Amino acid sequence: MGVPDAMRAVRITQHGGPEVLEDTEVAVPAPQAGEVLVRVGAVALNNTDLWTREGAYGRPDDPKALSGWRGPIDFPRIQGADVAGRVAAVGTGVTGSLVGRRVVVDPAIYDATGPDAHPVGLMGSERDGGYAQYVTAPVERVHDVTESPLTDDQLATLPTAYGTALGMIERGRLRTGETALVSGASGGVGLALVQIARARGARVLAVSSGSKIDGVRAAGAHDVIDRAEDIPAQVRSAAPEGIDVVLDVVAGELVGEGLPLLREGGRWVIAGALGGYDVTFDVRRLYLHNTQVIGSSMHTPEHFGILMDLARRAEVQPVVAATFPLDRAAAAQRELSRREHVGKIVMHP
Known part of the structure; x- marks a missing residue:
């Protein structure tokens, strides 16, 4: 034609x-x-x-x-x-x-x-x-x-959401057996992060809320953190050994509150600012624990x-x-x- x-x-x-x-x-x-x-x-x-x-x-x-x-x-x-x-x-x-x-x-x-x-x-x-x-x-x-x-x-x-997710996972060097925390997990990039991280053999904790929780769990999350409750407390309970990689499309207050949740050498990868772009955190949690904050734009x-x-x-x-x-x-x-x-x-x- x-x-x-x-x-x-x-x-x-x-x-x-x-x-x-x-x-x-x-x-x-x-x-x-x-x-x-x-x-x-x-x-x-x-x-x-x-x-x-x-x-x-x-x-x-x-x-x-x-x-x-x-x-x-x-x-x-x-x-x-x-x-x-x-x-x-x-x-x-x-x-x-x-x-x-x-x-x-x-x-x-x-x-x-x-x-x-x-x-x-x-x-x-x-x-x-x-x-x-x-x-x-x-x-x-x-x-x-x-x-x-x-x-x-x-x-x-696939292109933007899954491409962005794969770029975050590659830049964050997520490996089999590590624990990942995914913010904004019900959105396009968030759901892609859950699926790809699970396929990589990681343990996946996902932040979501309300009626979306079941859909996020069905996508492959091992545990779902309720965004409406105390997120750091829930993460500490679900992963007492800490988080290896945070895959974050929300940013905002979550960065400052969540940075202490990283394990030694942990990585916090940011590819969005749905929760706000003006971020404050305790820089001591960064250098004393050899952690990294990584910006990731697409793939x-x-x-x-x-x-x-x-x-x-x-x-x-x-x-x-x-x-x-x-x-x-x-x-x-x-x-x-x-x-x-x-x-x-x-x-x-």
Whole structure:
């Protein structure tokens, strides 16, 4: 089937609330040299979508400045980092055998070409993303998962949430037999952390609350810490020997309260600030115990390759909480911001 000239897309032309999401018709992008055109089968939502739309990332010189993921947004911008679909066309220099293959797109824009490159941009923020019927991507960022038993919806949940989770686990050097504490465990990244840490052979303690606790336990948590109660006291009771690695997407007060829970040589990995970015802790707990606080932003190309191998073998089973059509993107983002779900929200262009 040929590629049409026009497509539906949801984009933002300014920062603001869900009302700035614009459902419109735009030209189908043409793949440039070294790129492929992907027909989007499913696109998953992330907190990154909300923060980019709101301009909530700040800048190093001005934490309160309106900014996209890594700087000013070049409006208009089609949102959406997480894409699963099929290759519809290729640009010059790309083999035509990719056409028709089912793929997942690595949404990161890297600072170098090597396996340990750092992400410095993101599809849906620094380039157009998957809130659309078609999206382009560099061929080296497109991973063939045709043989995976996972659905398009499940595959679409992987790039940002599971990529971020795998990056945290790799940078935190989590090993078999260690004890991990996962904050925000019912969210997309949190649930991915629980699943991957469990698959690694770690003992997993997860922080959640209310009706979400059963879903977090079903994802593989050995013990669930109730966020509504005294978290440090519960952790000390569940893991009296201490925690080896904290995998934290919440930050805020949890860092200062929780740092004494680390064992000698423990690692606290932070990849989010849902609980607040202004953090205070007793630095003596850091240097006297040889512990580390590690920042982790998404994944490296090597990490993403490991994730795609897990997807091909279905060694993780992503949880899809809800699906929406593309023209209800604002409703989908509102649902995401309520944080009442367990798993990921997916849209169908």
